[in-house]
Amino acid sequence: MEPDTATRPMTSALSLRHWLAPHRGLLAVVLVLELGARAAALMQPLAAREIVDGVASDADLTGPIAVLGGVALTGLCLNYLGYYQRGKLSERFVLGIRRAMARRIIGAPVSRVEAHSTGDVLSRVGADTTLVQQTTVKALVDLVVVPLTVASGIVLVLLIDLFLGTIVITLLTAATLAEARVFRRVALDTEHAQEHVGAMTSVVQRILLAFRTVKASRTEQAETASFDRHADAAYRANVRAARTGALADTVAYAAVDFTFLVILAIGVLRVSADAIGVGDLVAILLYVVYIQEPVESLTGSASRLSEGLAALRRITGLLRLPQEAEALRVVESRPRVPVVADVPRSVRLDAVSFGYEDRPVLREVSISAPVGVTVLVGSSGAGKTTLLSLVERFVEPDRGRILLDGVDIRDLPLSELRARISYVQQEAPLLGATVREAAAYGTTGVSEQRLEQVLESVGLAEWVSGLPDGLDTEVGERGVGISGGQRQRLAVARALARDSEVLLLDEATSQLDPFNERLLVKSLTRQYRDRIIIAVTHRMQLAHEADQVVMLRGGAVHARGRHDQLLTDPAYRELVASPEPTIHNGQMR
Numbered sequence: 285m286e287p288d289t290a291t292r293p294m295t296s297a298l299s300l301r302h303w304l305a306p307h308r309g310l311l312a313v314v315l316v317l318e319l320g321a322r323a324a325a326l327m328q329p330l331a332a333r334e335i336v337d338g339v340a341s342d343a344d345l346t347g348p349i350a351v352l353g354g355v356a357l358t359g360l361c362l363n364y365l366g367y368y369q370r371g372k373l374s375e376r377f378v379l380g381i382r383r384a385m386a387r388r389i390i391g392a393p394v395s396r397v398e399a400h401s402t403g404d405v406l407s408r409v410g411a412d413t414t415l416v417q418q419t420t421v422k423a424l425v426d427l428v429v430v431p432l433t434v435a436s437g438i439v440l441v442l443l444i445d446l447f448l449g450t451i452v453i454t455l456l457t458a459a460t461l462a463e464a465r466v467f468r469r470v471a472l473d474t475e476h477a478q479e480h481v482g483a484m485t486s487v488v489q490r491i492l493l494a495f496r497t498v499k500a501s502r503t504e505q506a507e508t509a510s511f512d513r514h515a516d517a518a519y520r521a522n523v524r525a526a527r528t529g530a531l532a533d534t535v536a537y538a539a540v541d542f543t544f545l546v547i548l549a550i551g552v553l554r555v556s557a558d559a560i561g562v563g564d565l566v567a568i569l570l571y572v573v574y575i576q577e578p579v580e581s582l583t584g585s586a587s588r589l590s591e592g593l594a595a596l597r598r599i600t601g602l603l604r605l606p607q608e609a610e611a612l613r614v615v616e617s618r619p620r621v622p623v624v625a626d627v628p629r630s631v632r633l634d635a636v637s638f639g640y641e642d643r644p645v646l647r648e649v650s651i652s653a654p655v656g657v658t659v660l661v662g663s664s665g666a667g668k669t670t671l672l673s674l675v676e677r678f679v680e681p682d683r684g685r686i687l688l689d690g691v692d693i694r695d696l697p698l699s700e701l702r703a704r705i706s707y708v709q710q711e712a713p714l715l716g717a718t719v720r721e722a723a724a725y726g727t728t729g730v731s732e733q734r735l736e737q738v739l740e741s742v743g744l745a746e747w748v749s750g751l752p753d754g755l756d757t758e759v760g761e762r763g764v765g766i767s768g769g770q771r772q773r774l775a776v777a778r779a780l781a782r783d784s785e786v787l788l789l790d791e792a793t794s795q796l797d798p799f800n801e802r803l804l805v806k807s808l809t810r811q812y813r814d815r816i817i818i819a820v821t822h823r824m825q826l827a828h829e830a831d832q833v834v835m836l837r838g839g840a841v842h843a844r845g846r847h848d849q850l851l852t853d854p855a856y857r858e859l860v861a862s863p864e865p866t867i868h869n870g871q872m873r
């Protein structure tokens with residue numbers, strides 16, 4: 285996901301333009317307000333000069349004092365408005381990026397997203413977008429406003445005294461060039477630090493996912509050390525960035541202090557030689573101070589912009605994830621292919637071959653799963669989950685085709701295909717805070733009665749009725765505890781609530797005890813007789829309930845038929861005799 289190094293500067297500049305484009309209007313408002321505030325500030329030395337000269341010539345000071353007050357007040361108002369609008373622009377800018385990231389990640393193919401570390405993705409969505417929000421817009425506005433302010437200030441100084449003006453330009457230019465040399469270094473160190481923050485987040489995510497295993501394996505120290513390694517590296521890179529930033533800041537301060545003293549010394553000589561008035565010298569010194577703050581903020585802005593662009597580059601890496609529709613060459617607007625009337629309903633794989641990259645997994649697999657229960661068995665790594673992924677079009681076959689009710693699934697809009705299939709993934713994650721949300725996830729407008737019915741089908745009705753708030757009880761992280769088996773039943777209930785033609789269950793009942801697993805499958809086969817159910821399992825007891833058992837071996841169909849028919853096959857018998865052990869309540873079965 286890392287962007288190509290050669291295209292980095294181009295990419296960030298282009299993406300900055302791209303993300304700012306929708307907010308051009310607000311950006312213009314911010315620039316006008318900030319330029320106005322700076323212009324008001326630049327008027328103040330001129331008003332001060334009038335006052336100083338007025339004191340020397342005993343003139344009436346009411347007018348100049350009123351002008352100075354008015355200019356200062358206007359500057360304050362413009363500053364307030366500019367600050368507020370700039371904050372709003374920053375938020376809108378980052379909101380656009382965050383929304384695009386969410387869509388890009390969710391729209392990406394399963395295989396591409398699963399290939400990346402969750403921690404790294406989280407860090408890009410969280411920490412990197414926050415960094416972009418805090419740095420980029422302010423820095424960008426400064427980079428436009430400050431040079432204009434500084435240039436105007438210098439022109440005004442030149443108009444007051446060409447000689448002193450030339451000295452101010454020379455000294456400030458030398459200082460700015462010196463600072464520019466350190467900007468790049470700060471950006472590189474910050475980018476480096478962000479990468480380590482990503483890796484650190486990945487470690488935390490891994491620990492949280494396997495918290496019990498970490499404790500039970502007594503790997504707390506090793507995990508802490510791994511976390512520390514990345515945290516320390518991020519610390520070192522940020523400290524390096526702070527050191528370089530401090531150097532840039534000091535150079536900026538020193539340059540202005542030095543300029544002030546040089547102008548004061550030479551200015552006094554010019555006043556005594558009557559080349560300029562006292563009011564002129566006061567105005568020029570005020571300009572040196574007024575230019576000082578923008579020049580300093582320019583230093584900060586350049587390094588902040590580099591930090592923001594570094595974060596934007598990491599974000600761009602994520603935004604380059606291909607989209608499922610492109611990757612699978614899906615045409616959503618394709619007209620619906622009519623189901624051939626006399627073709628019996630089925631999911632059919634026709635000589636399907638598939639491999640991850642160049643590693644073959646399935647070879648010439650031909651299966652037909654009609655209405656009823658088809659159980660897929662086979663040893664670990666035989667390709668059972670992959671087969672379900674092909675039916676869902678999470679991946680595409682290298683060769684062969686898959687037909688749903690006689691229609692090639694590539695001819696169906698992806699959204700229609702997935703609406704007709706319900707899928708329970710191996711981990712059966714809990715999706716939603718309450719039982720109701722978890723069971724209704726992905727289904728709109730499901731009635732209370734229907735929810736109760738599906739919960740009954742999976743044997744959860746009694747459990748739910750005993751919960752303090754029934755269907756609205758919070759479960760999981762923020763609510764009542766839920767066992768692995770209950771979580772799986774809830775996932776199956778969710779799939780049933782969708783009321784689709786095909787039900788794909790990937791070891792969706794593995795955490796139930798064999799008795800309850802058989803009960804559940806019996807209940808499903810009884811109540812959902814008109815559905816195509818394909819269930820992957822390691823529990824051979826399930827095979828008894830199946831209308832058809834398909835045994836995969838070495839990526840090919842080894843045997844197919846009813847359980848009792850397959851018992852004549854030695855490899856199948858071996859599988860039945862030595863199913864993979866499952867642990868239940870601490871006992872191996």
Ligand SMILES: Nc1ncnc2c1ncn2[C@@H]1O[C@H](COP(=O)(O)OP(=O)(O)OP(=O)(O)O)[C@@H](O)[C@H]1O
Nearest residue numbers: 395398640645662663664665666667668669670671
């Ligand atoms: N995303 C992936 N990238 C590369 N290889 C993969 C990927 N997913 C699975 N594989 C490989 O493909 C093969 C088949 O995996 P699959 O998960 O389909 O097997 P399975 O029969 O479901 O195994 P199990 O019973 O252990 O769940 C395995 O060798 C696995 O390592």
